[in-house]
Amino acid sequence: MVQFFDARLDASFAALSDVTRRGVMERLGRADASITDLAEAFHMTLTGMRKHVGVLEQAELVTTRKVGRVRTCTLGPRRLEDETAWIERQRRLWDARFDALEQVVAERRRKEQHDGHPKRG
Secondary structure, three states, rough: OOOHHHHHHHHHHHOOOOHHHHHHHHHHHHOOOHHHHHHOOOOOOOHHHHHHHHHHHHOEEEEEEEOEEEEEEOOOOOOOHHHHHHHHHHHHHHHHHHHHHHHHHHHHHHHHHHOOOOOOO
């Protein structure tokens, strides 16, 4: 389970690390689109857009269906809940670390004020 979970996170974050793929996700959030429409919107070749869509499909973030000669893309079945939960855990961890650092700095300032001068080194 953990390895599968990590593999899914890896695939999602890798897919979303590219600005074009994030743009495709945003575009598909508004409406389904053909690969041709996406290629035109992002000023790229059909081959280039197919590769981007393929990465998003492997991460289950986008699905495609072919009707005749047109391949239409839609948002996939994944809702990014696992990714959101991972990011939230990381945010809480960083918040806790920054809170602890803030306490150390505040304590040091109190000591400096009490001693009447800042300590060096």
